[in-house]
Amino acid sequence: MKQKIEELLRQAVNTLKTEGVLEQDMAAQIVVERARDAQHGDFASNLAMMLAKPAKANPRQLAEKIIAALPEDAAITKVELAGPGFINFFVNPDTQYQIIRQIHEQGASFGLSQVGAGKKVQVEFVSANPTGPLHVGHGRGAAYGSVLADLLAAVGFEVHREYYVNDAGRQMDILATSIWLRYLEECGEVLPFPSNAYRGDYVRDIARDIHQNAGNDYRRPAALVQEDIPADEPQGGDKETHIDALIARAKTLLGTNLYRDFFQIGLKNILADIKDDLQEFGVDYQQWFSERRLMDDGSVDKALARLREGGHLYEKDGAVWFASSALGDEKDRVVIRENGQYTYFASDIAYHHHKLERGFDQVIDIWGADHHGYIPRVKAAIMALGADAEKLKVLLVQFATLYRGEEKVQMSTRSGEFVTLRQLRNEVGKDAARFFYVMRRCEQHMDFDLQLATSRSNENPVFYVQYAFARVCSVLRQLDEKGWERDIELGMDNLPCLVESHETALLATLARYPEMLAKAALQYEPHQIVMYVRELATDFHTYYNAHPFLVDDAVLRNARLNLVCAVKQVLANGLRLLNITTPEVM
RNA sequence: GCGCUUGUAGCUCAACCGGAUAGAGCACCAGCCUUCUAAGCUGGGGGUCGCAGGUUCGAGUCCUGCCAAGCGCGCCA
Secondary structure, eight states, X not given: OHHHHHHHHHHHHHHHHHTTSSOXXXXXXXXXXXXXXXXXXXXXXXXXXXXXXXXXXXXXXXHHHHHHHOOOOTTEEEEEEETTTEEEEEEOHHHHHHHHHHHHHHGGGTTOOOTTTTOEEEEEOOOOOTTSOOBHHHHHHHHHHHHHHHHHHXXXXXXXXXXXXXXXXXXXXXXXXXXXXXXXXXXXXXXXXXXXXXXXXXXXXXXXXXXXXXXXXXXXXXXHHHTTOOOOGGGTSOHHHHHHHHHHHHHHHHHHHHHHHHHHHHHHHHHHHHHHHHHHTTOOOSEEEEHHHHHHTTHHHHHXXXXXXXXXXXXXXXXXXXXXXXXXXXXXXXXXXXXXXXXXXXXXXXHHHHHHHTTXXXXXXXXXXXXXXXXXXXXXXXXXXXXXXXXXXEEEEOOEEEEETTEEOOOOTTTTOOOBXXXXXXXXXXXXXXXXXXXXXXXXXXXXXXXXXXXXXXXXXXXXXHHHHHHHHHHHHHHHHTTOOOOHHHHHHTGGGOOSHHHHHHHHHHHHHHHHHHHHHHTTOTHHHHHHHHHHHHHHHXXXXXXXXXXXXXXXXXXHHHHHHHHHHHHXXXXXXXTOOOOSOO
């Protein structure tokens, strides 16, 4: 419909051009929007106001000429000039009714489109270090990323969901060493636990497992472990050098192979937990991409060699630097440390190089907002590698602050007291957690009230939407109990008897669904789905209270049932995208 | 100090990327259940869109400055 009106306007402009009212070379961006107010008809265009200035004409007079030049069309019943020069279109109600038949025929695929067809897009999200369970901060990225990915797929993009596993690097060594130290405690050794090690209970659990399976095979005397280790922070030392020394000690005392056991068991356990957690949260990936793999298969060397060829690397203070400041970053960055080790950034350059080589038209990284300072250097790296930095889109997800009613929930990773995503799910359920996480624009700071999410009351928007769905189901059950059968065709043939304002409002909202989806996808804004679904639920609840559906008049009854079933279908489609359940009874 | 993000009703947030009278929910007040689920609906009050300029037919939206909050500014990841 929108396209049709745009076409009509285009023809009108062409007519005016041949009549000499408008210049031949005048380029007109024709924009038609759905009218916000029913008084303004169904669609509106600001074309006359856009053209007024270049044409040196009064917008209202120009609008009149455009209206006069508009070709006749059966679907348009009235065209009006309004306000400062808006052209409002009133659509023939008969065309509006077609949406119900369309929804009925297309079912679950109603709303899907092909605007992204032929384009490959990668969405990388969560990618939390496998050094502990996911916490609530990761939840938002998980919910947002998964809905965004599904949304992009719904509008035709070929979507690849990926999790980057940071299974190399110092944090993993800290984990392996933490597990080993807890293991030694299990064996009966007495030794202090480093302030910078991972303190969560899960570390102890893994250590206990290892002890049960392997006995004392990895046991080394505490005295040897502690010998000549520089002091920890509480004792006036530096916690980083302390833990690094312990890592080195673990490697020497255990030897490469035994040390690797701790590394691998830790990684395997935690990654399995993360995968399981995400799956239960309704998040799936096509690929779990290993950072270690980039190290092992020479990808990092390859990427750095390429930078070197381009003259982007130099040596200073014994380290190798990437001249990122020449490409928009605030300063140059080290890629190979003085000790010969790659930095995290080096493997990230290789990773993004690899991503772009895989032929994605768009690469989307979803990061926590605290990583925003990292964007310029990654973009610089992409440019230096000779690729288009525009292909990378980084979406920043702000943290959610948890509340329990008025009270702020404290989180602290160090102390091990953080609220895990799993705990959150157990407390509020998958549906509410996803709904709340996706409800806001991602760059919006968010307050997540656990009490509200669990409340089974009118305060809770999740139930509000699900309740609308359940109500339709209930109506259909009642229909059955009354011994009536739905006559879909009878209803379809008599849709024009739906003349109540609630009904026309619903028709308009239903018709908007496909456009909403396309826009939400192209703008990377899943929250629009939430907004829409709430609006549709509101329209439905209002209608439900205003008019009975199960009336004696079979014609009206079936027409209304068709409308209500269309609502049910679209609610289901929207909630399916959000990966939220649609209970038939509440 | 520099950079990124945010600032809209008492609270939590929208506003179709520059359009018409800035909208919802919660909270508050007043109503609606012998009739399809009251987890619902109807009505009401509530606003200097952080502040000040600018751009134009038109600005919550764009540009500049300032104020405030969060985050970032490692040879950590």
